[in-house]
Amino acid sequence: MSSAAIFVAELGDKSQLMAMTFATRYRAWQVLLGITLATTVVHAVSVLLGFGMGSALPTDWIGLVAGLAFLGFAAWTLRGDHLTEKEKSKAGRLAGSAVLAVTVAFFLAELGDxxxxxxxxxxxxxxxxxxxxxxxxxxxxxxxxxxxxxLMLGKHLPERLIRYGAATLFAVFGLWLTVDALLDLF
Structure with missing residues (x-):
């Protein structure tokens, strides 16, 4: 029951758009692993809250922090990253930074979602x-x-367009989360 309920709730959600964006930049298994790690932790916290304390999480403040973090992700994405040949070969062997980036982004996005x-x-x-x-x-x-x-979109779009699109999505989510949190707080 909970699988179906959460699957439906997730359709069209901002984290699905994030998954699409990350899939154009990182390997699919890295994105899926990051999502799985973040989701496992966030849903463990959710279950603990639901089972033990009810809904006592201060989602307004968490939403504000998440919104500001997304604005930071937008600036970082817009700036772009350039790898040397040595870094490219190292990145092929070491997936930790991509998994960590996805995990942190999804963790923040899902808090209070x-x-x-x-x-x-x-x-x-x-x-x-x-x-x-x-x-x-x-x-x-x-x-x-x-x-x-x-992955399908990433094969047909230029890297520059993907970078600008990703930065725009992060900025939109960041503004949305920030404004929503501020309206709830004040």
Whole structure:
């Protein structure tokens, strides 16, 4: 039940757009691993909140921090990265930085998101372990779908357009999260 609920809640969500964007820049397995790590942790926290404390998370402040972080991601993406030949060969062997970037971005994006709140609600009403596993699987499956779409787009679009598009998406999400948090706070 929780897999289906979270899969549907994730469709069209900002994290699916992030998955598409990351899939154009990193290897699909790196993006999927980062999403899985972030989702596992966020949904564990969600289940703990739902099972133990209800919805006591200060999502307004977390949303503000996440929004500002996304604005930073936008600037970083717009600046672009250039690798030397030595760095390119090293990047092929070492996937840690890509996985870490995806994990941190998804972790921040999911804090206070509708899928987190849905998981909290489900955990308050159902078995915590089943909710945790099911919600994590549902989200990873929905974002795996987005990775596939991102890979198809990445093969047909110039790198410069992808970079500007990604920066724009990060800026839009950052502004959206920041404004939404500020409206809730004040």
């Amino acid at each position: 509708k899928t987190m709140l849905a998981t909290v609600t489900l955990a308050a009403q159902h078995d915590w372990l089943g909710t945790w596993i099911g919600s994590t699987i549902g989200m990873v499956l929905a974002d795996a779908l987005a990775i596939g779409v991102g």
